[in-house]
Amino acid sequence: MPTISCSEHDLLGLIGEDMDRARLLSLLPLAKAGFDGEEDGKLRIELQDTNRPDLWSCEGVARQLRAHLRGATPSYPFFRARAARAGGRVEVDADLAAIRPVVGAFIARGVEVDEATLIQIIQTQEKLCEGYGHKRREAAMGVYDASAIEFPVRYRAAAPDETRFVPLGFEQPMTLNEILRDHPKGRDYRRLVEGKPRYPLLEDSAGTVLSFPPVINSRALGEVEVGDDNLFVEVTGHDLRIVALVLNIMACNFADRGWTIVPITAVYPYDTAFGREVTIPMDLSCTQEVPLAKVNKALGLALAGKEVQALLRSYGVAAKLKAGGIISATSPAYRADYMHPVDVIEDIAIARGYERFEPVMPETFTVGGLAPSTLLADRARQELVGYGFQEVFSNVLMSREETRARLRIDAPLVEIENFVSDTYSVVRDRLLVSLLRVESSSTKAQYPHQIFEVGEVAVYDESAVHGSRTEDHAAALMASGEAGFSDIHSYLDALMYFLARDYRLESRDMPFAIEGRGAVVRVGEKEVGVIAELHPEVLVAWGMEAPAAYFEINLSALA
Incomplete structure (x- = not known):
């Protein structure tokens, strides 16, 4: 957690109210925060x-905390369409x-x-870009002295090998490559x-x-110093909604310190989620409606509509x-977490204070136990360990x-939308990939190798x-040199015998198997697994030095 x-x-200056340390710390749960000690005279939150x-x-x-103490939503005029007159273009x-x-x-100016x-600018920039921005992939921020910039910005x-400038921390011009x-x-x-033929560049x-x-x-424009009073803040990325949210947050932060916010319009030659001319900051607020009865049922309370509204x-x-007793809740423009009515109920609970909920002892007592699927998985582990795996x-x-090209497979996968690295960009749909990854790193170990895994996979459906x-x-x-079907x-x-499952094999060619040496495993009419002697092209793709064979069983289908 950040x-x-x-x-x-x-912090007290931004809240606008003086209070002792104990009261300040007692309010932190309202911001989903906790006190983590003190370091160099500063609060760690x-x-x-x-x-x-x-x-x-x-x-x-x-x-x-200020919204709680004042009982009102903060107002930022630069989010309103009429007030948001752009002060420049990109x-x-x-x-x-x-x-x-x-x-x-x-642009932020006036202070x-x-x-x-x-x-705080440096800290927030780091937290938003490294955390929410997935290590700058989805959001990378720059802050500059706007008084030295000639608009429009391009x-x-x-x-990569022709463009040169002096980067921060260096004295001499360098090409992008x-x-x-x-550069560190x-x-x-x-x-x-x-891998891109050209790289992004911002210049005036x-x-x-x-x-x-x-x-x-750059060293020329990208170094903010104490005393600057006219700042240009930009964010680049791949998702316009993420970029806009990060800028909305930064704009509100500057506004809370008294700065005047001047929106900037980005002009695109291609379509975006918000058109070809996008002015930021922009209103990203979202409205969710939830029946008052649902609020009270979820929280175990009997709140009146006006009380919920005030909270x-x-x-x-x-x-x-x-x-009809419907609560319509609209999140502020700097939040993007209203995705379900339950998010509204959570805000109501936090605003009321979790400490005000009276604990209730459960009226029904049950004896816990392992799920059948867990028992089956544990039994499979015990058997395979007993076989020397x-x-x-x-x-x-x-x-x-790994999951497709090296297995000679072409089929849909469950993909990660905002992945940080290509190495972790999809969810495995079979354990074979994990076993091959381990085996490919074990070619120097003495043969035979016998490994197994029991775990989850995600199947595209x-x-x-x-x-x-x-x-x-x-x-x-x-x-091993002798491993075969x-x-x-x-x-x-042996495993199916001790799992008490009658099965049969049905011959089938599979992309990762040698022709004629692959089969599906059936229990009754249900297909529950595969068994194969792996194709030489698969072994070569994984850098393996010995023949290999494997089986994989869907325990969920057996439970």
């Missing part, structure tokens, strides 16, 4: 929710659609940056742009480089009581190359509620 640090004086990045700053915590190059397609920005503000695709190779930040974030209309997003700012407003949420434990996330189904599988693999079959036969 942990932030801020001075008590700064641990945020206990990953869905509220607006709270990941001193300003965000103060904003939530012009986007068409070639960025396939590289890093999204950019947004605003001089002091030491406390500068520390966001363009640049040649030199930055990726020699370049080495940290080159994975985000490597005079040709002065602002930054090489998402890697490093939501004290939590920074605009609320209306509609006909060694258990492995693997990550359920794999790469597409359009007919399922969420488009996939989760299954418990057991799989075993043996590799009959060898692994003997172990499958």
Whole structure:
């Protein structure tokens, strides 16, 4: 969970109310936060929710507590369409659609940056981009002295070996490829742009480089100092909604410190989720409706409609009581976590205070026990260990190359939408991949090798509620100079005997199996697994040095 640090004086100043330490700490749960000690004279505050990045700053915590103390939702005029007159433009190059397609920005002016503000800007930038922005993949932020920028700003695709500028921390100009190779930040974030024919670049209309997003700012414009009073804040990424939310949060943080926010319009030559001209900050508020009866049932209370309305407003949420006892709740523009009516009920519970709920002893007592599927999985483990197999434990996330290309398979997978690394971009749909990953790293160990795993897989299934189904599988693999279909079959036969399941094999060719040496396992008319001697092309793709055979059983289908 994110942990932030801020001075008590700064936090109280943003709240706008003086109070002792004990009272301040007692209010932190309203911001889904807890006190994590003191370091270098500053409070360490641990945020206990990953869905509220607006709270990941001193300003965000103060904003939530201020709404509670004043009983009203905060107001930010720059989110209103009539007030949001753009103060400049960012012009986007068409070639960025396939590289890093999204950019947004605003200007904050009117207050001089002091030491406390500068520390908080840097901290919030790091928390939002590294955490919510998935290590800068979805959101990378730059802050600049706007007084030195000539508008419009251009966001363009640049040649890696021809474009040069002086990056922060260095004295001499470097090409973009030199930055990726020699600059510490370049080495940290080159994975985000490597392999592209051109790289993203932000420069002003005079040709002065602002930054090489998402890697490093330029030394010329990308270094904010104490005393600056006119700042340009930009965020680049792949998802416009994420970029806009990060900028909304930053705009509110600056506004809470007295800065005037001037929106910036990004002009795209291609379509985006919000059109071709996008002005940010923008209103991302969402409305959820929930019956009052459902609120009371979920919380075990008998709250009146006006009481619920007041609780939501004290939590920074605009609320209306509609006909039929319906609560209409609208999240503020800097939040994007209203996805279900239950989110509204959670806000009501937090605003009321969990400590005010009276504990109730359960009226029904039951004796717990292991689920049948767990008992079956444990029995499979015991048997395979008894046969001399060694258990492995693997990550359920794999790469597409491992789960498809190396197995000679072409079929849909459950994919991770906002993956950080290609290595963990899909969910495995069979344990074979995990066993092969282990075996490919064990070629120097003495043969024979016998390994197994019991674990979950996610199978792509359009007919399922969420488009996939989760299954418990057991799989075993043996590799040696003599490993073959009959060898692994003997172990499958023994396992099914001790699991008390009658089965039969039905010959079937599979992409990862040698022709004529693969079969499906059937119990009754139900297909519950596969058995195969692995194809030489699969062995070569995984860098294996000995023949291998394996079986895999769907324990969920047997339970």
